[in-house]
Amino acid sequence: MRHLVVPNREVEAVLGHIRARGWGAVGFRVFSSDDGRGRLIPLDAGAPAELPGMLAEFEVQMHEGVEDERVETDWLALLAAEVDEATIAEKGEAWPSNHEFVGDLMIVRIEDAVAEYTDSIARAKLGAHPHIRLLLADDGVEGEFRIRQLRPIGARLADRVLAGPTLEFAPPELLTTEVAVKESGRVIRCDPTRAYFxxxxxxxxxxxxxxxxxxxxxxxxxxxxxxxxxxxxxxxxxxxxxxxxxxxxxxxxxxxxxxxxxxxxxxxxxxxxxxxxxxxxxxxxxxxxxxxxxxxxxxxxxxxxxxxxxxxxxxxxxxxxxxxxxxxxxxxxxxxxxxxxxxxxxxxxxxxxxxxxxxxxxxxxxxxxxxxxxxxxxxxxxxxxxxxxxxxxx
Ligand SMILES: C[S@@+](CC[C@H](N)C(=O)[O-])C[C@H]1O[C@@H](n2cnc3c(N)ncnc32)[C@H](O)[C@@H]1O
Known part of the structure; x- marks a missing residue:
């Protein structure tokens, strides 16, 4: 993920510009540079390839995004409301901590060890990520066209989360997987169930x-x-x-x-x-x-x-x-x-x-x-x- 390296004294002003334009990466946080003199601000994929104005003065560094622990804590807290603590501890690393956002879709891998809790995972993930419309389980990439096998496991209908059998009542437009993704200032139309992206x-x-x-x-x-x-x-x-x-x-x-x-x-x-x-x-x-x-x-x-x-x-x-x-x-x-x-x-x-x-x-x-x-x-x-x-x- 691209990060803007900004000297400590300028961080607040730069964050103001970035927030006003919606160019900060949602769900990721700002962190200190190794020498402690600056901060690394995570940039959303939709931010232009070349940043304009005063933002162009700062170095851009590639760095693994650091997740905002609040989101991670939120999803685990929501999961704990559905699954008992002993099971959460016992399944440990098998719970899906990684995910990919494609527009307003979220894609997670469900390990076999936690497959029986798929509905609970869906409710907790959608609860912790309010901007997500549809949650899909990733069953791997297949064939010559390299298309991902994706299965809807949860969706948001107004203020309700649908998962498990209730998903059958989801209107088709809620389950659509054709989305627009903003990247480097351009909109890319894609559908991860029909073509590789x-x-x-x-x-x-x-x-x-x-x-x-x-x-x-x-x-x-x-x-x-x-x-x-x-x-x-x-x-x-x-x-x-x-x-x-x-x-x-x-x-x-x-x-x-x-x-x-x-x-x-x-x-x-x-x-x-x-x-x-x-x-x-x-x-x-x-x-x-x-x-x-x-x-x-x-x-x-x-x-x-x-x-x-x-x-x-x-x-x-x-x-x-x-x-x-x-x-x-x-x-x-x-x-x-x-x-x-x-x-x-x-x-x-x-x-x-x-x-x-x-x-x-x-x-x-x-x-x-x-x-x-x-x-x-x-x-x-x-x-x-x-x-x-x-x-x-x-
Ligand atoms: C890994 S995807 C990359 C797609 C795109 N370049 C991207 O970065 O998103 C590989 C693509 O090659 C296509 N493909 C596979 N075999 C091909 C062939 N013999 N000729 C043309 N396209 C092919 C697949 O349909 C798929 O869209």
Missing amino acids: STKLQTERLETLALAKEMRAELGRPLRVADPFCGVGPALATLLAEPDLVGDLLAADLNPDAVELLFTNLSKWDKRPYPNESRELHRAHEGRFVGLADATKLGEDSDIAGKWDLVLVNLPHRTIEFLPELIPLLDRSGPSMIRGRAIVEEARIEEANAAIRASLPPTMPGKPEPALRIKRDYSASLRLCSFEAWIESN
Whole structure:
């Protein structure tokens, strides 16, 4: 999560500005910097990528958000009103302490050990988070489209919380999972039950933005950007918000539901109409190739191949395997870049680095060799990593 580092004497004034604009992260708290001279203020994902006015003077640091204990205490207190103390203590770590917010949805993982208390968990979580409309249990990610299996377990109807059998009486609009998420000053429409979307990737997207700006400085012109696994398009939201950064654009995905949401999003971000429903890859406007396509086949299309400065590869389970099919997308007449994410066993990261380097063309002198950086744990042994490769011109 982004935090603004503010000297102690200026904290109150800065907090005033941030609160007035709704840019503080709800449920997280301000804490001291390591040297004690400043405070770190957690920023909401919706706050602009570049803060305006006096806020721009302060450093932005990436840091794990520190939860406001009051919310945690509230939910446990509400749980204690439903479940006896001995059971709460006995189940310990199994109670869901982590959660993800997607618009006014909240997603939690329910461990088997506490599954029989799902209704109580729902009432306590919704009681402690009054801005949440719908609580969903996360049963994991499935299939080629990487869609999360989500189950409604609680909903708020006016001042009542519905859970268990009472959920059957919830009106359909209360159970809708299509939501608008604000990120870096842009609104992203998504539906986590129909297409992959993760709020946790905002940091990744901001890093991509920084790399794209560096590349624009290198090339001296807007970039031709290809996002062949674009989902609903969140990486493009951040890039398109930066003036004169994106020239031509390729946005494709294999999931028709993702493409439909992508079109809704592009109509807003790109300020011109896109189709109302999913369509095969086509040229919607001058320099705008969008739609349904298999990324691994795009390199065979002479209208698409060899035309892109920056190619994004966000299919972490298969990134390394697909690299050879994606390289033909790059325009090798000048410098180009592949930016990717991969899931790799921690013990085999060096092996994966060697595989990435072996499938890429020669990298640009003066730029770091592509190397996986661990971003977070994916499981006990697997790590979610990212990398970027600057490719030399032919
Ligand atoms: C991990 S998601 C990333 C989505 C998006 N880039 C994001 O950051 O939210 C991977 C996406 O790749 C899509 N996908 C999987 N295989 C594909 C293929 N062969 N060609 C194009 N898209 C594919 C899935 O439907 C999914 O939307």
